[in-house]
Structure formats: C-alpha cells, structure tokens
Amino acid sequence: MSGGDNLLKLVEAEEPDDNDYRLQEQVGFILRKAHQRHVSIFASQIGDLTPPQFAALAKLHDVGETSQNQLGTLIAMDAATVKGVIDRLKARGLVDLTKHEVDKRRLLVNLTPEGREAIERLIPLARAITQETLAPLTAKEAATFMRLLAKLA
Amino acid sequence: MSGGDNLLKLVEAEEPDDNDYRLQEQVGFILRKAHQRHVSIFASQIGDLTPPQFAALAKLHDVGETSQNQLGTLIAMDAATVKGVIDRLKARGLVDLTKHEVDKRRLLVNLTPEGREAIERLIPLARAITQETLAPLTAKEAATFMRLLAKLA
DNA sequence: TTGATATCATTTGCATACGAATGAATTTGG
DNA sequence: CCAAATTCATTCGTATGCAAATGATATCAA
Numbered sequence: 001m002s003g004g005d006n007l008l009k010l011v012e013a014e015e016p017d018d019n020d021y022r023l024q025e026q027v028g029f030i031l032r033k034a035h036q037r038h039v040s041i042f043a044s045q046i047g048d049l050t051p052p053q054f055a056a057l058a059k060l061h062d063v064g065e066t067s068q069n070q071l072g073t074l075i076a077m078d079a080a081t082v083k084g085v086i087d088r089l090k091a092r093g094l095v096d097l098t099k100h101e102v103d104k105r106r107l108l109v110n111l112t113p114e115g116r117e118a119i120e121r122l123i124p125l126a127r128a129i130t131q132e133t134l135a136p137l138t139a140k141e142a143a144t145f146m147r148l149l150a151k152l153a
Numbered sequence: 154m155s156g157g158d159n160l161l162k163l164v165e166a167e168e169p170d171d172n173d174y175r176l177q178e179q180v181g182f183i184l185r186k187a188h189q190r191h192v193s194i195f196a197s198q199i200g201d202l203t204p205p206q207f208a209a210l211a212k213l214h215d216v217g218e219t220s221q222n223q224l225g226t227l228i229a230m231d232a233a234t235v236k237g238v239i240d241r242l243k244a245r246g247l248v249d250l251t252k253h254e255v256d257k258r259r260l261l262v263n264l265t266p267e268g269r270e271a272i273e274r275l276i277p278l279a280r281a282i283t284q285e286t287l288a289p290l291t292a293k294e295a296a297t298f299m300r301l302l303a304k305l306a
Numbered sequence: 307t308t309g310a311t312a313t314c315a316t317t318t319g320c321a322t323a324c325g326a327a328t329g330a331a332t333t334t335g336g
Numbered sequence: 337c338c339a340a341a342t343t344c345a346t347t348c349g350t351a352t353g354c355a356a357a358t359g360a361t362a363t364c365a366a
C-alpha cells in the first residue's frame with residue numbers, strides 16, 4: 001500500500017465497524033421520530049380526533065359504506081385495531097354500524113350526518129397539518145421526499 | 154337497519170377542495186405505513202426484541218450507564234414509555250437498575266453482561282434491517298431520502 | 307434558611323398496533 | 337352436495353406512546 005499508513009490508521013480508528021453502530025442514523029429510528037413529530041402536529045391542530053380516527057372518517061367519506069374489514073384494508077389497519085377505532089367513533093356518534101343483509105359475517109360502517117359534518121370541517125385542517133409536517137423542506141425537496149417515501153411504504 | 158333503500162346521497166358534490174383530499178397521498182398516512190413496514194421487517198429479523206427495546210440496549214451500549222430519564226431523552230421516549238421498556242428489559246435480565254448515590258431521584262440503568270452480549274450479537278442484524286427497509290430505493294435515492302427524513306424528524 | 311420551582315420517576319387512563327385463538331358464515335373443490 | 341378452506345369479526349394478551357396527576361428529591365432565589 002503506497003503512502004497509506006496514516007490514512008489507514010485514521011480510518012481504522014474511526015470505523016471499527018461493530019462499535020460504530022449509530023442508532024440515530026438508522027432509518028427505523030428516524031422514521032419513528034418523524035412519525036412522532038407528525039402525530040404531535042396533528043394533535044395540536046385536531047385535538048379531539050386521532051390520526052387513525054381521522055383516516056377512518058376520511059376514507060368513509062371517500063368511498064361510502066364499507067365493511068369494517070374492508071375499511072381496515074383501505075387505511076392499513078388490521079382487524080383488531082380497526083375494531084377499536086370504529087367502536088370509539090361509534091360511541092361518539094360519528095359512524096353507525098349495520099349488519100350486511102346477505103353476508104351475515106360483515107359489519108357495514110357508515111358515516112352519520114355528524115360524522116360527515118366533522119370530516120368535512122376537518123379536511124382543511126388536515127391540509128394544514130400536511131403542510132406543517134413538510135415545512136422543514138422546500139417544495140422541491142418535499143416532492144422528492146414524498147416520491148421516495150411512497151416507495152418505502 | 155330500518156327503512157329502506159339507500160338514499161342516494163347526491164350531495165351535489167362539486168366542491169373541488171373537499172373532494173380532492175386524498176388520504177393515501179398525505180405525508181402522515183404514508184409515514185405511518187412506512188413505519189409499520191419497518192417494524193414488520195424488524196420483527197422478521199429480530200423476533201424477540203422490539204425496536205424500542207433494541208434502541209434502549211443500543212444506546213446503553215453506546216453511552217454506558219445513564220439515568221432512566223436521560224436514556225429516554227436519547228432515544229426519544231417520554232418518561233412513562235421508557236419505564237415500561239426498561240422494566241421489560243430488566244425482567245429479562247438484559248439491564249439492571251441501581252439508585253444514584255448522590256441524587257436519590259435518579260435510577261441508573263446499566264447493561265448486564267447478557268444485555269451486552271445480546272446487543273453485540275444483534276447489531277449486525279440491525280444493519281441488515283436498515284438495508285432491507287431501504288431496499289426499494291437505489292443507493293442514491295436512499296441517501297437523499299435519509300437526508301430529507303432527518304430534516305423532518 | 308426557606309419557600310417556590312424544577313427535575314426524576316411512577317402511576318393511571320386512553321389509544322393505537324399486532325399476533326394468536328376462536329366462532330360464525332361463506333366459498334370452494336372434489 | 338358436502339367437507340375443507342377461507343373470510344369476517346371478536347377477544348385476549350402484550351407492547352408502545354402520551355397526557356396528566358402525584359410524590360420524592362434537588363435547586364434556586366429572596
């Protein structure tokens with residue numbers, strides 16, 4: 001190796017490979033923090049609904065009546081999680097549940113008028129939440145970020 | 154449900170603003186899904202430890218003895234959450250807890266030999282998890298993504 | 307010094323999140 | 337047609353995650 005002794009020593013000193021694991025630079029750790037920050041921004045703008053609850057209402061507003069299970073698929077929640085979310089929305093009168101006439105396994109979920117009013121009122125706030133979440137990025141960076149994030153999700 | 158047919162809810166719906174809201178394109182929704190995917194990859198590689206538990210061990214390995222509260226700050230967990238994580242690690246013999254000699258409020262957390270063995274064994278797997286999480290991106294895209302994600306977190 | 311503040315840890319309550327097991331209803335394959 | 341497989345929903349157990357309240361200790365300021 002030509003003239004590399006000093007450089008080699010330096011590199012070895014800085015990169016012992018196993019001792020050098022940096023938690024703060026791992027994608028999972030930063031993803032978790034970014035998600036936490038978003039939830040916090042959401043809560044500051046929409047205090048009385050959680051992001052999953054909002055997602056359920058927004059999707060129902062979008063697609064209309066669906067089964068609980070199907071709704072879960074649309075908003076990326078497993079059956080156990082979606083049940084809890086829908087139960088709480090029902091308790092607040094934002095959705096109602098009816099049995100499917102033909103397929104008796106299914107539970108159909110609908111927005112109530114109150115639920116419809118709520119989601120339509122909240123959607124502008126949700127736009128502001130998206131903007132605030134992306135505020136640390138320029139418009140171009142945000143576009144790039146969204147494109148790459150979508151690939152990961 | 155009583156009454157009858159579906160009333161067609163033709164809410165004469167041409168408010169472009171409201172109809173345009175696409176949940177699937179909001180940063181918070183995709184962030185949540187990307188995080189879910191990462192947790193799932195983590196679980197497939199490291200079945201007997203959760204990402205927060207791993208983070209606690211990795212950080213302890215990095216900085217040595219710290220108070221429970223300080224550890225929480227380092228790995229972005231509030232006091233209530235970190236307590237649960239540390240309790241479970243203690244129950245498994247991966248950390249031990251001692252009272253601070255001078256400041257009696259503080260609870261000092263240390264890796265046990267088993268905890269040290271575990272984290273050193275798992276770090277290579279964690280590197281693989283990071284790689285697999287970023288696998289949908291090219292190397293250049295991954296670098297860009299990490300830079301932008303860090304700005305958001 | 308002491309009274310007000312601040313910090314550390316704990317506890318409680320609520321809300322995701324998911325694996326696994328279960329029961330009911332439907333669909334499929336032979 | 338029927339037995340097996342699948343689907344839908346529910347329940348249980350475990351693990352974050354955070355707000356708010358509490359108790360113990362430490363620090364600061366008048």
